[in-house]
Amino acid sequence: QVQLEESGGGLVKPGESLTLSCAASGFSFINYYMTWIRQAPGKGPEWISYISETGDTKYYGASVRGRFIVSRDNDKDLVHLEMDNLRPEDSAIYYCGRGGAAAGDEWGRGTLVTVSS
Amino acid sequence: DIQLTQSPSTLSASVGDRVTITCRASQNVNKWLAWYQQRPGKAPKLLIYATSTLQYGVPRRFSGSGAGTEFTLTINSVQPDDFATYYCQQYDDWSWTFGQGTKVEVK
Numbered sequence: 220q221v222q223l224e225e226s227g228g229g230l231v232k233p234g235e236s237l238t239l240s241c242a243a244s245g246f247s248f249i250n251y252y253m254t255w256i257r258q259a260p261g262k263g264p265e266w267i268s269y270i271s272e273t274g275d276t277k278y279y280g281a282s283v284r285g286r287f288i289v290s291r292d293n294d295k296d297l298v299h300l301e302m303d304n305l306r307p308e309d310s311a312i313y314y315c316g317r318g319g320a321a322a323g324d325e326w327g328r329g330t331l332v333t334v335s336s
Numbered sequence: 337d338i339q340l341t342q343s344p345s346t347l348s349a350s351v352g353d354r355v356t357i358t359c360r361a362s363q364n365v366n367k368w369l370a371w372y373q374q375r376p377g378k379a380p381k382l383l384i385y386a387t388s389t390l391q392y393g394v395p396r397r398f399s400g401s402g403a404g405t406e407f408t409l410t411i412n413s414v415q416p417d418d419f420a421t422y423y424c425q426q427y428d429d430w431s432w433t434f435g436q437g438t439k440v441e442v443k
Contacts, residue, residue: 256380263423264372264380266432278430281337314379321370321427322434324391326379 221245221325223315228330231305239300239330241315246325248296249273252318255289255300257311258329266322267313268300283309305334338362340424340435348443353414357438359424361405368428371400371409374437375420383422384409414440 227239241253255267268289269278277289288301298315310333316323339362349355359369367387372380382391384400387407397412411418419442424435 263437264374264425264434266425266434269430269432281431319382320385320389320391321368321382322372322425322432323380324382324385326381329379 221317223317223325223327225313225315225327225330228313228332230333230335232336233306233334235305235334236301236303237305237332238302239313239315239332241298241300241327243296243298243317246317249293253289253291253298254316254318254323255298255313256316256322257309257313257332259308259311262311264314264322265311269318270298302332305332307334310334337431338365338426338429338433340426340433342422342424342435342438344438345436346439346441348441349414349419350443351414351416353443355411355414355440357409357422357424357440359402359407359409359435361407361426364404365426365428367403368426369400369402369407370425370427371398372423372425372434373418373420374423380423411440 222244224242256264258264270289274291291298312329314329317325341360370385371383374380388400421437421439
């Protein structure tokens with residue numbers, strides 16, 4: 220069955236960097252675009268990034284554009300989200316999604332990122 | 337960015353009720369509108385995409401309709417499993433956005 224497992228979350232200070240990873244299994248990874256969304260406590264989801272099947276096309280939400288970089292490794296079925304210059308408002312649960320439709324048709328359990336001094 | 341406004345924010349219903357949630361977009365998103373269900377502590381679950389296409393495995397009591405800037409999610413005969421928060425999401429342009437959510441609670 221489809222499995223997505225995020226890792227790499229943790230507690231960091233403002234201005235620091237963090238890289239999240241998402242390991243995919245149970246489907247043909249190279250045939251799907253992948254997305255990241257995040258959800259702050261008590262808030263609705265916020266779309267963060269999209270990466271095409273080949274990795275050639277990437278899009279970002281306005282709040283993270285210029286600070287976050289998405290990449291993928293189609294040999295290892297991995298997606299990464301490099302996050303630089305983190306801010307307290309970046310604190311959230313980060314989910315990676317399989318792009319079967321819309322923002323994603325399957326999701327991982329998420330990884331918590333906390334940005335606090 | 338395209339703004340999505342859901343109404344109502346909270347909806348009280350009883351098992352067996354028919355409920356309708358509305359999502360209004362600040363500009364035309366054509367048919368590129370999806371609906372997600374989210375339970376506390378869980379990732380969103382895709383219910384409907386492209387306005388009205390039911391995701392595989394989703395019960396037929398869920399349906400979506402609309403076009404352009406106004407969309408609806410209908411649950412025919414709400415079941416105990418359906419008490420959750422619902423979000424619309426547009427993917428017409430390359431700055432995808434979610435609505436603020438509608439919580440369906442037990443009356």
